[in-house]
Amino acid sequence: xxxxxxxxxxxxxxxxxxxxxxxxxxxxxxxxxxxxxxxxxxxxxxxxxxxxxxxxxxxxxxxxxxxxxxxxxxxxxxxxxxxxxxxxxxxxxxxxxxxxxxxxxxxxxxxxxxxxxxxxxxxxxxxxxxxxxxxxxxxxxxxxxxxxxx
Numbered sequence: 001x002x003x004x005x006x007x008x009x010x011x012x013x014x015x016x017x018x019x020x021x022x023x024x025x026x027x028x029x030x031x032x033x034x035x036x037x038x039x040x041x042x043x044x045x046x047x048x049x050x051x052x053x054x055x056x057x058x059x060x061x062x063x064x065x066x067x068x069x070x071x072x073x074x075x076x077x078x079x080x081x082x083x084x085x086x087x088x089x090x091x092x093x094x095x096x097x098x099x100x101x102x103x104x105x106x107x108x109x110x111x112x113x114x115x116x117x118x119x120x121x122x123x124x125x126x127x128x129x130x131x132x133x134x135x136x137x138x139x140x141x142x143x144x145x146x147x148x149x150x
Contacts, residue, residue, distance in 0.1 A: 002030065002144065003136065005047045007039050020047045025097050029085055054107075054146050055083075055099040062094045073100050082109050083144065110143040123147045 005016065013024040020027075028037065031045050039045070048055075058069060066088055070077035081088050084098045092098070101107055108122050116137070120127045125147055131137065134145045 002046045002048060004044045007041055007043045007045065009041050011039065011041070013037070013039065016045070016047065022048045023097060026099075032085065054102055054105055056102060058098050058100045060092050060094055060096040060098065064092060064094075066090075066092065069098075069100075074103075075101055079107060079109075082142075083107065104149055106147050106149055108145045110139055110141060110145065112141050114139050119145060 005020070007016070013027055017024045017027055026048060027033070027045065030048070031037075058073075060069075066081050066086065067077045070080045073080075077088060079101065080098075081090070083101060086092070086098075106123055108119060110119065116127045116130065116139070119137075119139075120130045123130060123145075130145070130147060133147050137143070137145065
């Protein structure tokens, strides 16, 4: 899960990463930032929220590819790529940190035209449960929604 964070005076990526118990590389990845991003007071960025609950981390090793990692963790390779802002054809490099979805949860990345009804049907849960487990739902493309499996 992710949330918006408004950059405060004195913030830099290291300070923000510490506030949200994450790394600068994760913040750069989910915000599609360059190597030396300029952040400005008042700007919004996306930061991980409750990441420990839904994800663990994996550090890419030499020779890894997304398909092999997905097989190792018994997850859908396309989901793994999408959760990390990647496509199956993107280059991954040793030392890169990616999110691995934890078992026991179902994940859905929203698409254009999604409604609460559509997403609830995807998860096979009620709209109330979906809203309870995802405090903020924008229904904009590429929002990650999560629900606990029965």
